Amino acid sequence: MDFLRPTTWADALAAKADRPGALPVQGGTDVMVEINFAARRPEALLDLNPVRELAGWDVVDGRLRVGAGVPYARVIDELGGPLPGLAQASRTVGSPQIRNRGSVGGNLGAASPAGDAHPPLLAGDAVIEVESAARGVRMIPAAGFYLGVKRSALEPDELIRAFWAAPATGPQYFSKVGTRNAMVIAVCSFAIALHPAERRVGTGLGSAAPTPRRATAAEEFLAGELDWERRGPLADSAARRFGELVREAAAPIDDVRGTAGYRAHALSVMARRTLTWAWNDHRAGATGREAP
Amino acid sequence: MRVTFTVNGSEETVDNVWEGESLLYVLRERMGLPGSKNACEQGECGSCTVYLDGVTACSCLVAAGQAEGREVRTVEGLAGGPDGSDGLAGDQRLGPVQEAFVEAGAVQCGFCTPGLIVQAHALLERVPDPADAEIREALAGNLCRCTGYEKILDAVRLAARRKAAAE
Numbered sequence: 227m228d229f230l231r232p233t234t235w236a237d238a239l240a241a242k243a244d245r246p247g248a249l250p251v252q253g254g255t256d257v258m259v260e261i262n263f264a265a266r267r268p269e270a271l272l273d274l275n276p277v278r279e280l281a282g283w284d285v286v287d288g289r290l291r292v293g294a295g296v297p298y299a300r301v302i303d304e305l306g307g308p309l310p311g312l313a314q315a316s317r318t319v320g321s322p323q324i325r326n327r328g329s330v331g332g333n334l335g336a337a338s339p340a341g342d343a344h345p346p347l348l349a350g351d352a353v354i355e356v357e358s359a360a361r362g363v364r365m366i367p368a369a370g371f372y373l374g375v376k377r378s379a380l381e382p383d384e385l386i387r388a389f390w391a392a393p394a395t396g397p398q399y400f401s402k403v404g405t406r407n408a409m410v411i412a413v414c415s416f417a418i419a420l421h422p423a424e425r426r427v428g429t430g431l432g433s434a435a436p437t438p439r440r441a442t443a444a445e446e447f448l449a450g451e452l453d454w455e456r457r458g459p460l461a462d463s464a465a466r467r468f469g470e471l472v473r474e475a476a477a478p479i480d481d482v483r484g485t486a487g488y489r490a491h492a493l494s495v496m497a498r499r500t501l502t503w504a505w506n507d508h509r510a511g512a513t514g515r516e517a518p
Numbered sequence: 519m520r521v522t523f524t525v526n527g528s529e530e531t532v533d534n535v536w537e538g539e540s541l542l543y544v545l546r547e548r549m550g551l552p553g554s555k556n557a558c559e560q561g562e563c564g565s566c567t568v569y570l571d572g573v574t575a576c577s578c579l580v581a582a583g584q585a586e587g588r589e590v591r592t593v594e595g596l597a598g599g600p601d602g603s604d605g606l607a608g609d610q611r612l613g614p615v616q617e618a619f620v621e622a623g624a625v626q627c628g629f630c631t632p633g634l635i636v637q638a639h640a641l642l643e644r645v646p647d648p649a650d651a652e653i654r655e656a657l658a659g660n661l662c663r664c665t666g667y668e669k670i671l672d673a674v675r676l677a678a679r680r681k682a683a684a685e
């Protein structure tokens with residue numbers, strides 16, 4: 227095995243082009259588990275820690291551009307205001323030690339259906355910036371990024387540089403079912419984002435299908451149902467119907483963490499609850515609960 | 519490969535490190551620092567917790583090569599300094615957090631202790647007077663099979679009180 231340590235983004239892209247079999251490692255919280263247990267023996271590790279720009283974020287033309295290497299701990303501390311849904315999801319990842327090292331870029335690279343960053347990225351219309359030395363930058367909307375269980379649109383010679391997202395203009399919530407409050411892979415999870423200016427709703431489902439996915443029919447139904455004009459109360463029937471449509475968008479399986487039936491039910495409950503919180507915030511004029 | 523980094527204040531170089539090796543393995547097996555414990559090698563137990571550039575991490579999930587040029591501080595590096603503050607490895611006195619764990623009876627088999635001490639130390643650096651909920655949250659990634667955690671909470675409260683009194 228080789229250990230590659232490029233210090234610039236250009237060198238990292240060149241290394242990946244030269245050695246498509248090299249496995250990128252950022253926080254190592256997925257990669258090192260596989261190596262420690264001999265589940266994976268890549269020909270080389272490509273350490274991205276020395277590429278400092280990956281650990282930074284910026285506002286460009288009013289949109290956030292967050293480097294792939296920004297760890298969850300910093301998403302929570304620094305981005306809870308503009309990205310409340312992602313910050314809430316970040317708070318549920320692993321433990322403090324895992325959140326100090328694990329990154330959103332690593333979550334995207336792993337592309338697990340249970341990854342907690344995915345539902346808020348989907349609900350918030352995030353776009354993933356990937357790049358290769360040969361073909362340059364590709365901007366991939368989150369909804370087109372996940373292709374299968376632990377499979378993404380990333381090509382073997384590409385690296386993830388950042389994700390882009392607009393700062394929240396309305397409330398965002400993330401909800402996750404697990405067996406305890408720390409260190410749990412989601413049994414299932416759900417994210418909602420209200421985009422009041424466009425009278426749109428975003429959703430994201432986790433651990434509910436082979437890939438993280440949106441509940442498009444539920445989004446469209448709700449966008450037409452909410453009283454955007456006068457911020458009127460949410461009808462119970464609308465909240466319930468929204469939950470049903472979210473459940474219908476899921477294709478869960480039975481596994482050690484839960485049954486398909488349980489997941490489907492839990493998703494409809496989380497959808498209804500998070501919608502209620504979000505709409506109540508919107509009626510009160512708040513843009514969502516910041517990560518405390 | 520060769521890896522050079524600062525551990526507990528002194529720069530060290532180790533050779534013949536396997537590229538897939540963890541920082542934990544290098545500390546324990548190549549540097550003679552067995553304080554950090556290896557219990558799960560998958561980030562679940564926290565017994566291998568160390569500071570990496572001032573931030574706590576599970577050293578079992580840091581590739582050794584990722585420590586190159588960086589600063590690592592282990593439980594050995596939290597021993598007591600001359601003024602009762604934290605000192606450097608080799609000092610025989612216990613640091614204030616270590617002392618509190620002994621006094622509060624927070625150590626039984628001791629396997630989880632080094633990781634808990636590093637993580638508790640980091641909490642108290644950040645939040646000198648943590649509420650119980652904050653202590654629980656900070657230590658949520660450190661498993662103990664012996665104590666039932668109550669005495670660990672006592673130890674952190676005690677260390678916080680001592681620290682406040684000393685300042």
Ligand SMILES: Cc1cc2nc3c(=O)[nH]c(=O)nc-3n(C[C@H](O)[C@H](O)[C@H](O)COP(=O)(O)OP(=O)(O)OC[C@H]3O[C@@H](n4cnc5c(N)ncnc54)[C@H](O)[C@@H]3O)c2cc1C
Binds near residue numbers: 336385
């Ligand atoms: C104890 C424990 C608890 C966990 N709990 C959770 C949890 O609650 N929720 C959750 O979602 N996850 C959890 N995880 C999984 C893991 O922490 C996350 O997936 C994390 O986001 C991975 O980030 P990382 O930087 O550590 O990735 P790494 O392990 O460094 O990399 C992960 C994958 O992404 C690739 N990669 C990394 N960066 C790039 C890049 N810039 N370009 C291209 N590919 C890249 C790597 O090659 C690898 O395939 C947990 C892991 C552990 C060990």
Ligand code: FES
Binds near residue numbers: 563566578579
């Ligand atoms: S040995 Fe590293 S977390 Fe358990």
Ligand code: FES
Binds near residue numbers: 664
């Ligand atoms: S004292 Fe034995 S595991 Fe904690």
